[in-house]
Amino acid sequence: MKFPGIYEELFYKALRIRLVEERIIELYPSDKIQSPVHLSIGQEAVAVGACQSLKQTDLLFCSYRSHAFYLAKGGHLREMFAELYGKATGCGHGKAGSMHLAAPEVGLMGSSAVVASTIPHAVGAALAAERLKKPQVIVAVFGDGATEEGAYHESLNFAALHKLPIVLLCENNGLAVHSKLEARQAYRITDQAKSYGLPVAYLADGHDVVKVHEVFSGIVGEVRRSRCPHFVEIRTCRYKEHVGPDEDSHAGYRSVEELQAWKSKDPLILNQELVAQYRPVILQEIDDAVEFAERSPWPERSELLSDVV
Amino acid sequence: MARLSMVDAINTTLHELMAKDDRIVIMGEDVGVDGGVFRATVGLLDKFGPDRVIDTPLAESGIVGAAIGMAVYGMRPIAEIQFEGFMFKAFDQVYSHASRLRRRSQGLYGVPLVIRAPYGAGVRALEHHSDAPEALFCHLPGMKVVIPSTPAEAKGLLTASVEDPDPVVFLEPKRLYRLFKEEVPEGEYRIPLGEARMVKEGKDITLVTYGGMVSVCERAAQHVAGEGVDAEIVDLRTVWPFDIAAITKSVTKTGRLIIVHEAPRSFGVGAEIAALVAERCLLSLLAPIKRVTGFDVVPPLARLEEYNYPDSDRVVRAIHDTMQF
Ligand SMILES: Cc1ncc(C[n+]2csc(CCOP(=O)(O)OP(=O)(O)O)c2C)c(N)n1
Ligand SMILES: [Mg+2]
Numbered sequence: 001m002k003f004p005g006i007y008e009e010l011f012y013k014a015l016r017i018r019l020v021e022e023r024i025i026e027l028y029p030s031d032k033i034q035s036p037v038h039l040s041i042g043q044e045a046v047a048v049g050a051c052q053s054l055k056q057t058d059l060l061f062c063s064y065r066s067h068a069f070y071l072a073k074g075g076h077l078r079e080m081f082a083e084l085y086g087k088a089t090g091c092g093h094g095k096a097g098s099m100h101l102a103a104p105e106v107g108l109m110g111s112s113a114v115v116a117s118t119i120p121h122a123v124g125a126a127l128a129a130e131r132l133k134k135p136q137v138i139v140a141v142f143g144d145g146a147t148e149e150g151a152y153h154e155s156l157n158f159a160a161l162h163k164l165p166i167v168l169l170c171e172n173n174g175l176a177v178h179s180k181l182e183a184r185q186a187y188r189i190t191d192q193a194k195s196y197g198l199p200v201a202y203l204a205d206g207h208d209v210v211k212v213h214e215v216f217s218g219i220v221g222e223v224r225r226s227r228c229p230h231f232v233e234i235r236t237c238r239y240k241e242h243v244g245p246d247e248d249s250h251a252g253y254r255s256v257e258e259l260q261a262w263k264s265k266d267p268l269i270l271n272q273e274l275v276a277q278y279r280p281v282i283l284q285e286i287d288d289a290v291e292f293a294e295r296s297p298w299p300e301r302s303e304l305l306s307d308v309v
Numbered sequence: 310m311a312r313l314s315m316v317d318a319i320n321t322t323l324h325e326l327m328a329k330d331d332r333i334v335i336m337g338e339d340v341g342v343d344g345g346v347f348r349a350t351v352g353l354l355d356k357f358g359p360d361r362v363i364d365t366p367l368a369e370s371g372i373v374g375a376a377i378g379m380a381v382y383g384m385r386p387i388a389e390i391q392f393e394g395f396m397f398k399a400f401d402q403v404y405s406h407a408s409r410l411r412r413r414s415q416g417l418y419g420v421p422l423v424i425r426a427p428y429g430a431g432v433r434a435l436e437h438h439s440d441a442p443e444a445l446f447c448h449l450p451g452m453k454v455v456i457p458s459t460p461a462e463a464k465g466l467l468t469a470s471v472e473d474p475d476p477v478v479f480l481e482p483k484r485l486y487r488l489f490k491e492e493v494p495e496g497e498y499r500i501p502l503g504e505a506r507m508v509k510e511g512k513d514i515t516l517v518t519y520g521g522m523v524s525v526c527e528r529a530a531q532h533v534a535g536e537g538v539d540a541e542i543v544d545l546r547t548v549w550p551f552d553i554a555a556i557t558k559s560v561t562k563t564g565r566l567i568i569v570h571e572a573p574r575s576f577g578v579g580a581e582i583a584a585l586v587a588e589r590c591l592l593s594l595l596a597p598i599k600r601v602t603g604f605d606v607v608p609p610l611a612r613l614e615e616y617n618y619p620d621s622d623r624v625v626r627a628i629h630d631t632m633q634f
Contacts, residue, residue, distance in 0.1 A: 034433065034610050034612060035434075035435070035610055035611070036433075036434045086610045086611055086612045086613075092610075094609075094610055094612065094613070095435075095610050095613055096435070096609075096610065097435050097610045099435070112437075113394070113436070113437045113438065114395060114398075114437055115367060115395075145367040146367070148366040148367040148368045149367060149369075149398065150368065150370050150398070151398075176367050177338065177339050177343070177391075178339055178342070178343040179338065179339055179342070179343065179364060179367075183342070183364055184364075184365075184366045184367060185366065253343065298612055299612065301613075301616050303609075303613060304604060304606055304609060304613050304616050304617060305604060305606060308606050308607070
């Protein structure tokens with residue numbers, strides 16, 4: 001597809017992710033989706049802006065909230081829907097679900113439900129790339145909550161000490177399940193990262209997809225050149241409940257105003273003209289992927305025992 | 310007596326225990342303001358305040374490690390881990406310290422700590438949210454492992470676990486959290502750890518099981534009753550140290566044994582039971598011991614999860630094989 005400029009291209013990619021997840025919401029009550037889902041709605045611009053300057057050979061490690069990064073990195077939409085449906089044609093053969101999307105062919109090395117657990121894998125991949133003199137950049141994506149785990153601190157120290165070609169990207173939505181960041185952290189994330197000697201960038205508006213892209217592309221270029229680690233924190237907002245397709249304002253852990261403040265800056269809501277322009281072609285692609293998932297077979301019983309050891 | 314679901318029975322028990330013993334503190338992710346992702350700790354913060362119901366950072370090793378420190382100091386911490394699959398960040402603390410401090414202090418002090426976690430399959434949420442890792446804890450000298458099978462059992466066993474002077478991993482089968490309600494005794498109610506429950510007496514074959522598999526075995530027993538097979542069902546409830554006397558007594562009577570658990574087969578609880586029965590009452594056996602278990606796989610997504618989780622058909626087939634041997 002041709003775009004008049006970078007804004008339109010990034011907008012299109014972010015809108016595609018949103019519409020995919022909105023389709024998931026529509027489908028969810030039918031029970032066709034066999035997997036719990038942690039939606040990225042509200043956070044799409046972070047994934048899109050970050051992945052824009054990555055090459056296919058650059059590797060990404062992320063968490064269970066991975067739909068946006070899977071799609072932004074180039075994972076196939078059909079295989080994603082098939083995986084959510086638990087079908088044999090899914091990217092995890094219908095065994096892995098939404099929390100474990102992977103597309104190694106485009107550099108999405110896998111995601112995990114265990115908070116912070118893939119950050120050291122990214123560090124190890126960066127170490128390997130460095131030792132084998134591959135020009136890759138490795139990216140670790142994690143939430144604000146993940147920064148409270150020991151594995152995170154071990155990883156930052158390791159990456160900084162060995163000067164590894166890695167970008168550590170914190171998607172800070174201010175929440176871990178229903179707990180606010182202020183109730184969990186005695187430190188400031190960027191200050192803490194600086195204490196390891198990492199160069200740090202902070203972006204207050206995770207909706208500004210062009211800005212995310214510009215900052216990130218500068219950093220990726222720098223890491224590619226210098227082979228040294230960088231840290232980026234981007235503030236963003238998850239619109240839906242922690243896990244599942246619903247709104248959760250009734251749960252009472254955050255105010256409607258907070259959510260509204262983010263929505264009032266959201267280009268995917270504000271720019272209805274572009275939405276109207278791109279929506280039909282994206283919906284077509286989604287229809288095709290859903291149709292593919294629907295007609296795909298269930299995994300055979302014997303699949304249970306495959307790829308085990 | 311009130312009719313309660315298992316999760317409500319656990320919540321009520323926590324309320325009652327905390328009211329009685331102010332050394333008890335609850336700590337974990339989202340346990341306070343939120344009331345826990347499965348709602349097991351709802352209302353505790355309002356009742357007992359933030360000094361006793363502690364929302365922690367997202368750091369399991371820190372939660373269990375700090376709970377050990379509190380226990381050694383003389384408190385009675387109950388740590389909640391959000392799902393069984395996230396225990397392993399804290400496994401270092403369990404393995405290296407909780408299970409060993411009594412020994413290391415030459416018996417001067419133990420670690421009166423309970424680690425609660427939702428356990429096993431049943432919410433269609435695959436690996437880390439559907440795992441059955443009990444054997445890993447059973448293997449640690451000094452650890453106790455408890456898995457209740459009904460709401461009333463949960464109350465009695467949780468009480469005994471909290472009162473125990475040593476560390477207990479208390480695993481709550483999430484498929485049972487809201488599956489059914491039953492009468493739960495009011496007031497103090499404890500079930501001593503280490504004692505199995507006779508669920509159903511029978512003379513032909515012994516089914517040893519626990520947790521969510523108890524009702525699966527009950528269905529299988531009902532089915533074979535129609536064919537004239539009288540199965541006995543033993544619910545271990547304390548999975549380790551288990552009630553070997555109850556098992557050998559039953560096997561000596563029936564001469565046949567099937568062990569049923571949802572956890573993977575190899576090196577599982579069933580293997581240890583089979584070994585002990587072979588040591589102690591081999592000559593009573595009329596047929597080889599059988600195990601009906603989960604496969605040696607990572608719990609997969611919903612559709613395949615159904616194949617992995619032992620159902621009453623699989624238990625019935627094993628009963629047929631054993632009876633026809
Ligand atoms: C080790 C571990 N502990 C607890 C959980 C349960 N849990 C799932 S997501 C989550 C919050 C994570 O917050 P954050 O890292 O900020 O990511 P977000 O969900 O906001 O994207 C928690 C506590 C888990 N998955 N893994
Ligand atoms: Mg977060």
